[in-house]
Amino acid sequence: MIAPRSPTAAGARFLPGGKSPGNEGGIAGRPPAQMGASWLATQGRLSLAFMGLGLAWLGAATAMLAASPGVLAIPHAAPAVVSLTHAWVLGVFVTVATGAIYQIAPVALGTTLWRERFGWWHFGLHAASVPGMVFAFARWDMALLGHFGSLFALGIGLLAVNTWKTVRRSGRRDAVARSLQLAALWLLSTVVVGLVLAANRHWHFLPLDPLGLLRAHAHMGLVGFFLTLLQGVTFRLVPMFTLGAVPDWRPVRAGLWLSQLGLLVLVPALAFHLAYLACGGAVLVFAGMLASGHGLRQTLATRKKRALDPGLRAFVCGCAALLAGPLVGLLLLWPASAWGSAPGGLGATPYALIVFLGGLLPVFAGMLCKIVPFLTWMRAYGPKVGREPIPTAGALSHLRVESWSLCLQAVAVVPLVVGACTLKPGFLLAGAWLLAAGVALFLGNALAVLRHLWSPQCARAPGSLLP
Amino acid sequence: MTTGEPTLASIWEVLTTILDPEFGVSIVDLGLIYSVECSAGNVHVVLTLTTPTCPAGAWIREGVLAALRQIAGVRDVRADLVFDPMWNVRMVTAEGRRQLGWSIGA
Numbered sequence: 001m002i003a004p005r006s007p008t009a010a011g012a013r014f015l016p017g018g019k020s021p022g023n024e025g026g027i028a029g030r031p032p033a034q035m036g037a038s039w040l041a042t043q044g045r046l047s048l049a050f051m052g053l054g055l056a057w058l059g060a061a062t063a064m065l066a067a068s069p070g071v072l073a074i075p076h077a078a079p080a081v082v083s084l085t086h087a088w089v090l091g092v093f094v095t096v097a098t099g100a101i102y103q104i105a106p107v108a109l110g111t112t113l114w115r116e117r118f119g120w121w122h123f124g125l126h127a128a129s130v131p132g133m134v135f136a137f138a139r140w141d142m143a144l145l146g147h148f149g150s151l152f153a154l155g156i157g158l159l160a161v162n163t164w165k166t167v168r169r170s171g172r173r174d175a176v177a178r179s180l181q182l183a184a185l186w187l188l189s190t191v192v193v194g195l196v197l198a199a200n201r202h203w204h205f206l207p208l209d210p211l212g213l214l215r216a217h218a219h220m221g222l223v224g225f226f227l228t229l230l231q232g233v234t235f236r237l238v239p240m241f242t243l244g245a246v247p248d249w250r251p252v253r254a255g256l257w258l259s260q261l262g263l264l265v266l267v268p269a270l271a272f273h274l275a276y277l278a279c280g281g282a283v284l285v286f287a288g289m290l291a292s293g294h295g296l297r298q299t300l301a302t303r304k305k306r307a308l309d310p311g312l313r314a315f316v317c318g319c320a321a322l323l324a325g326p327l328v329g330l331l332l333l334w335p336a337s338a339w340g341s342a343p344g345g346l347g348a349t350p351y352a353l354i355v356f357l358g359g360l361l362p363v364f365a366g367m368l369c370k371i372v373p374f375l376t377w378m379r380a381y382g383p384k385v386g387r388e389p390i391p392t393a394g395a396l397s398h399l400r401v402e403s404w405s406l407c408l409q410a411v412a413v414v415p416l417v418v419g420a421c422t423l424k425p426g427f428l429l430a431g432a433w434l435l436a437a438g439v440a441l442f443l444g445n446a447l448a449v450l451r452h453l454w455s456p457q458c459a460r461a462p463g464s465l466l467p
Numbered sequence: 468m469t470t471g472e473p474t475l476a477s478i479w480e481v482l483t484t485i486l487d488p489e490f491g492v493s494i495v496d497l498g499l500i501y502s503v504e505c506s507a508g509n510v511h512v513v514l515t516l517t518t519p520t521c522p523a524g525a526w527i528r529e530g531v532l533a534a535l536r537q538i539a540g541v542r543d544v545r546a547d548l549v550f551d552p553m554w555n556v557r558m559v560t561a562e563g564r565r566q567l568g569w570s571i572g573a
Binding site: 044241243304305306307385386394 | 485488491517518530531532535537569
């Protein structure tokens with residue numbers, strides 16, 4: 001008896017190919033779908049651990065800012081500011097980005113992670129080292145920073161090896177694979193340069209201005225790791241979550257390579273205070289971002305899931321806001337510019353706020369909104385599919401709360417930037433507390449999602465299976 | 468479990484209750500079920516995924532097996548996951564398109 005009903009639209013032909021023998025049928029595809037039950041039981045745990053740590057850091061970093069918003073009115077190289085910056089960058093952004101790499105890389109590359117055990121070692125090293133680094137920065141204890149920084153670097157080394165080996169095993173050479181490899185390499189380089197900077201503060205062996213080195217270090221991480229990663233994985237994430245496609249890979253490739261070229265010009269130019277060359281590098285990075293933005297716009301136009309949920313909307317808005325980064329950077333770099341590193345005016349702190357809280361925060365908060373419910377669903381409800389009523393991944397989140405939390409976080413950037421420019425404590429306080437309110441809502445929603453891991457709610461859940 | 472061969476309609480109905488975890492649309496309306504055969508209580512389903520590396524793919528296949536085993540009269544279930552032909556958005560049914568907010572010309 002053959003099915004009389006075609007569930008598909010015109011053009012679909014039912015030509016099952018490559019069946020493998022077995023009582024329950026088989027899979028004619030590539031991993032990870034062909035992995036066994038043990039793999040099914042453990043998948044997503046590593047990414048979820050990083051995401052959970054990232055959420056904890058989001059709360060801690062926001063609390064640090066809300067407790068003393070006045071630090072945004074002091075020079076950006078002051079210990080309290082450097083400590084706060086690393087709480088956000090290493091604690092929140094790098095942690096979430098790493099969790100995303102461990103989840104997305106195997107999916108994007110069509111393979112499994114080379115060594116999951118290395119990932120767990122990395123998690124342990126990361127969890128132990130970042131608090132130590134943030135504390136050492138606050139105390140300005142360079143010896144302690146060196147110890148914790150070395151542990152952190154070891155973890156990043158494991159991530160880099162894992163990423164490179166996974167890409168090599170996949171045999172993929174496309175823009176997404178290259179972006180993963182390059183991002184891992186830039187992250188490792190950033191950390192090594194950071195360690196050299198710390199050692200130089202202690203022993204003074206480099207005859208260079210530490211401020212130039214600091215800027216080079218920051219942009220290796222910002223552009224080299226975060227931007228490079230986004231210029232690749234975005235083009236797997238967005239089509240996957242919107243049922244879309246990348247219609248033309250040329251702008252994606254052009255965006256990636258232009259940014260790499262720009263970075264190779266920008267980093268030494270910043271280190272050696274070569275202002276015009278640094279401007280040239282920033283222009284190249286901006287051109288790369290425009291090309292990637294064009295690719296993203298084309299990709300979004302193909303989407304079949306028309307409505308963007310709050311997480312994806314935040315992700316896309318954050319990507320767009322990141323475009324402001326090189327423009328503000330150019331203003332700061334321009335040789336005749338009156339703006340510089342001193343507090344007040346359009347200096348380094350407003351620039352960092354625009355890039356970190358205006359761009360990276362919505363990007364990574366958006367990623368958390370998509371990845372955390374999905375991983376939670378995989379662990380809490382995946383084994384129950386077809387057996388009992390279960391909610392969908394999207395139903396685990398309160399979309400309205402998610403929306404409000406992301407809106408508050410975005411709105412908070414305005415008073416923070418105004419406060420950092422005008423040095424008015426009222427604006428800084430208002431911005432910090434708006435941000436805290438947004439993050440509190442966000443964390444509340446995330447905890448409600450994670451609660452499903454311990455107490456799954458199968459009966460009468462929205463979007464449930466088997467009524 | 469009662470005896471008697473299950474009908475194709477009952478099999479499709481059960482498959483319709485399995486939702487894609489991301490889109491909340493049933494796997495039937497997403498066009499993931501390529502064919503269903505039933506002979507003497509032995510059910511054979513051929514299905515696909517929106518992408519070969521869909522992380523939820525293995526759970527969906529396991530879920531299809533589990534759900535079909537619950538149908539009265541089913542003796543054996545086989546579910547083959549295939550990627551030839553590759554899934555594409557034209558396979559989404561009219562109901563699936565409606566749920567996704569996508570008109571055919573879009």
